[in-house]
Amino acid sequence: xxxxxxxNPTKIVFGKGQIQNIGQEIDSSHRVLLMxxxxxxxxxxxxxxxxxxxxxxxxxEFSGVEPNPSLETLSKAxxxxxxxxxxxxxxxxxxxxxxxxxxxxxxxxxxxxxxxxILAKGAKVVSALPLSxxxxxxxxxxxxxxxxxxxxxxxxxxxxxxxxHVYPQVxxxxxxxxxxxxxxxxxxGVVDAFVHTIEQYLTYDVNAPVQDRFAEGLLSTLIEEGPxxxxxxxxxxxxxNIMWAATMALNGxxxxxxxxxxxxxxxxxxxxxxHGLDHAQTLAIVLPSLMREKKEHKAAKLLxxxxxxWGITEGSDDAIIEQAIAKTAAFFEEMGVPTTLSGxxxxxxxxxxxxxxxxxxKLHAMGEHKDINPDVARRILxxxx
Ligand code: NZQ
Ligand code: ZN
Numbered sequence: 124x125x126x127x128x129x130x131n132p133t134k135i136v137f138g139k140g141q142i143q144n145i146g147q148e149i150d151s152s153h154r155v156l157l158m159x160x161x162x163x164x165x166x167x168x169x170x171x172x173x174x175x176x177x178x179x180x181x182x183x184e185f186s187g188v189e190p191n192p193s194l195e196t197l198s199k200a201x202x203x204x205x206x207x208x209x210x211x212x213x214x215x216x217x218x219x220x221x222x223x224x225x226x227x228x229x230x231x232x233x234x235x236x237x238x239x240x241i242l243a244k245g246a247k248v249v250s251a252l253p254l255s256x257x258x259x260x261x262x263x264x265x266x267x268x269x270x271x272x273x274x275x276x277x278x279x280x281x282x283x284x285x286x287x288h289v290y291p292q293v294x295x296x297x298x299x300x301x302x303x304x305x306x307x308x309x310x311x312g313v314v315d316a317f318v319h320t321i322e323q324y325l326t327y328d329v330n331a332p333v334q335d336r337f338a339e340g341l342l343s344t345l346i347e348e349g350p351x352x353x354x355x356x357x358x359x360x361x362x363x364n365i366m367w368a369a370t371m372a373l374n375g376x377x378x379x380x381x382x383x384x385x386x387x388x389x390x391x392x393x394x395x396x397x398h399g400l401d402h403a404q405t406l407a408i409v410l411p412s413l414m415r416e417k418k419e420h421k422a423a424k425l426l427x428x429x430x431x432x433w434g435i436t437e438g439s440d441d442a443i444i445e446q447a448i449a450k451t452a453a454f455f456e457e458m459g460v461p462t463t464l465s466g467x468x469x470x471x472x473x474x475x476x477x478x479x480x481x482x483x484x485k486l487h488a489m490g491e492h493k494d495i496n497p498d499v500a501r502r503i504l505x506x507x508x
Pocket of ligand 1: 159160161162163164167188189190191192216217218219220222259260261262263264265268270271272300301302303304305308311312315373388402
């Protein structure tokens with residue numbers, strides 16, 4: 124196992140009826156920016172619960188943060204923070220709203236000329252406004268990590284940044300708010316959490332059985348509970364298990380001391396930037412093909428994954444690996460998430476432009492061995508056409 128440091132400062136408040144506690148978690152001396160998305164929180168009662176709990180706080184609202192949040196929209200929130208003297212942000216929504224809030228929090232304290240440099244040039248975030256969140260879509264893990272992914276629409280750049288300063292202070296996770304999710308978003312969440320786990324697990328062995336078995340536990344849970352969330356949409360326990368699995372998949376714990384991949388995400392972000400696909404849809408396209416492309420380097424872990432997670436015991440090593448990949452793709456398809464570009468109406472002729480974007484973003488050394496460059500990514504996409 125590699126050396127590591129681990130700290131996750133986010134306080135998780137989990138369970139039914141917990142949103143009403145948000146007022147107690149945020150000091151009433153703050154002037155709070157309440158950020159949310161396109162309005163789902165007004166239809167499912169979450170907005171009302173938040174407003175009631177924050178009745179003693181000075182609140183300013185900013186709505187309209189869109190899926191795959193844009194610099195263009197968030198710039199308006201940054202102006203509001205400055206003009207209204209905001210000193211705290213509460214994000215209520217899915218990954219897009221929370222990621223957007225993290226960017227606004229960092230931009231508000233950014234001392235350079237252009238906050239986009241945080242993403243485009245890796246400019247260091249040295250401080251940020253404090254923020255908390257109420258999660259409504261289990262998927263990204265953003266509720267208790269320091270990551271954020273923002274899109275500059277004018278140039279079609281979708282880029283990530285990370286900083287310890289943007290961990291939410293408090294994250295409220297009430298699984299019952301996920302009942303109102305459309306099936307597509309339920310499925311997206313399961314696939315995203317599954318792929319986050321794989322990115323930190325399916326690399327090579329460094330003798331880290333704790334991390335391996337945590338990861339395998341999350342994968343098995345998602346495989347068992349994911350289809351149930353679609354077939355038994357009113358089952359609270361299923362929703363709760365998926366929500367907790369998605370948080371655990373990307374709160375840093377399973378990734379400590381082990382090599383990590385993240386090439387599926389790197390390639391996937393380019394597909395969203397150019398074609399507007401949901402984040403998880405892009406991962407479902409890339410991952411099975413990437414597993415086949417890197418079959419030799421990942422052989423030992425693919426075998427372990429096939430045996431322990433999918434329970435495959437019969438056949439040669441090669442047959443077990445091939446079955447494990449096929450079962451992974453079949454699982455995504457069963458969740459209703461197609462695993463090919465054509466499944467979304469994208470033709471193979473679109474691959475050139477995707478590869479050009481990877482060149483532009485200098486994605487020359489992706490994967491745990493830094494050996495996935497745009498040429499390799501081209502093969503991965505061609506085999507997923
Ligand atoms: O905008 P509203 O009206 O709220 O509707 C949203 C949105 O249309 C809706 N929704 C959310 N909660 C709901 C609900 N509808 C009904 N009931 C609810 N309870 O769902 C739609 C999608 O929301 P979005 O936030 O875009 O989805 P998700 O949580 O999957 O976030 C995706 C974004 O997160 C980034 C992705 O790249 C993408 O931009 N990621 C962030 C990561 C991180 N910060 O660690 C890691 C991930 O790998 C990922 O890249
Ligand atoms: Zn993801």
